[in-house]
Amino acid sequence: MADELELLRRADPVPADRPPFGDGPLDQRAERHLDRLLHRRPPVSRGRPGTRRPRLPHGPAHGHRARLAWALVAATVVTTITLTLVVSSPGTPPAVAAPRPLVVRADSTPVPLDVLAARADAAAADGLPRLTRGTHVQSWSLGMSEDEPPITLPEERVVRWHADASHTELVVATDPRHPGRPVLSDAGEVPHLVEDGHVISRQTYPPSWSDAPPESPPPRDVTRLRAYLREAASLRTRPSTPELLDAVGVLLDHWTLGARESATLARLLADTPGLRPAGQVTDRLGRRGQAYVYEGAGFRRLLIMDPATGAVLGLEATVTKAEPEFGVEAGDVESYSAWMR
Structure with missing residues (x-):
């Protein structure tokens, strides 16, 4: 041995x-x-x-x-x-089940959201880059059960739209934190290891011309964008801060924002209660960003934004209260998304 x-x-x-x-x-x-x-x-x-x-x-x-x-x-x-x-018993999470929460640099200076929104406005002066339909996102999600340890499933999804309004979606199993290593996947309903870059699905969808959010382009006005996000997330009332952040995720899973759309979103976030500037953080793709934290009952949301352009780079949801029935400990990352151009 x-x-x-x-x-x-x-x-x-x-x-x-x-x-x-x-x-x-x-x-x-x-x-x-x-x-x-x-x-x-x-x-x-x-x-x-x-x-x-x-x-x-x-x-x-x-x-x-x-x-x-x-x-x-x-x-x-x-x-x-x-x-x-x-090596772990059935009642405890596997050693690599959940990535640890991102750590904000203690020696960094937090940038208020209104300052970041002003930077985003300045960066959008030439209108570049432009809004693009589709997305490129890396995500980690925690699968939970009452009788088994939780596992984290990393996936990368690329959605591209074509001139005839059809679009393709490619989903692969990959974890950029460990390039080249086998990846845990539940494709086919049973957790198993697959090669890095294994294609989980590749689909082409027929033309679609929906004018309802999130299929319609996001507006460049804060008031209209707030209403857009509410409809995109199927909310009947003004969204709470966690609901708004979830709606931002829905938007970014459908659109790659241009400079002007990112500036509008940054202004909206600057008016959102409870988002506290925390300082500089390096995300799971190695990009430096400014972190903004929302603390709720039993959870924490971490919003990561580009310090120069105000573009949203990522969202992290962390459990702050243990849930023994699911084998989840305080500090486990429940979900994480990192968006790219």
């Missing part, structure tokens, strides 16, 4: 930002979980409404087969992720 571990250590060393794994051999429980993960395909289990959390395997342990599988997987470097999924 020591030989396989040394082979794995040389091929794929532990990242500096992760805790080191033990050097000892797998214990009986770890072998049992590894065997279940590698050799069983159980039915799906669902947790909260609106969330999908596949059931992890259950079954008898076979020590010799598990050891042989371990050696084969180590040689292909897949064991790095597999081990982190099986």
Whole structure:
């Protein structure tokens, strides 16, 4: 066993930002979980409404087969992720289940939203870049269940519209934090490892000319944009701050904003209660941004904006109160989206 571990250590060393794994051999429980993960395909289990959390395997342990599988997987470097999924007991989150919340630099100076909105207005003077229909977004979402640990599923989605009003959507499994490594996916309802860049779906949709939000272009007036977001999120009343941030996510999942649209959105956000400037942060794509925080009951929203143009770079939702029934601890990231041009 020591030989396989040394082979794995040389091929794929532990990242500096992760805790080191033990050097000892797998214990009986770890072998049992590894065997279940590698050799069983159980039915799906669902947790909260609106969330999908596949059931992890259950079954008898076979020590010799598990050891042989371990050696084969180590040689292909897949064991790095597999081990982190099986060393935890069923009642605790896997070691890599949820990314930790982004950390705001303590020595940075927070930029008030009205100042950022003024910068966005200045950056939009030439009208470039322009509004584009479609999106390019990297997301991480936490799947939860009452009887299994939560898992984080990273996906990248690219939506492009064509001149005839048809559009294509490409979804791949990838995690830019760990380029080239296998990625956990639940495509097909059962969690399993796939290669980085694995195509989950590729679809082409027929022409659509809907004039209702979020299919219609967003306006460049703050009052009209607020009404647009309310309709896009199907809200009957003026949205609360969390609802407004959710609606911003809906907008950015349909449109890549131009400079003028980003400036309008920045002005709207500057008038939104409860958004506190926090300071500088580096997002999960390595981009520097200004962070704005909204604290709610049991959750935290982190809005990340470009410090020069006011464009929204990302949104993070973090659990601040443990939910033991779902295996979620305070500080787990429930969802994260990073938008790109």
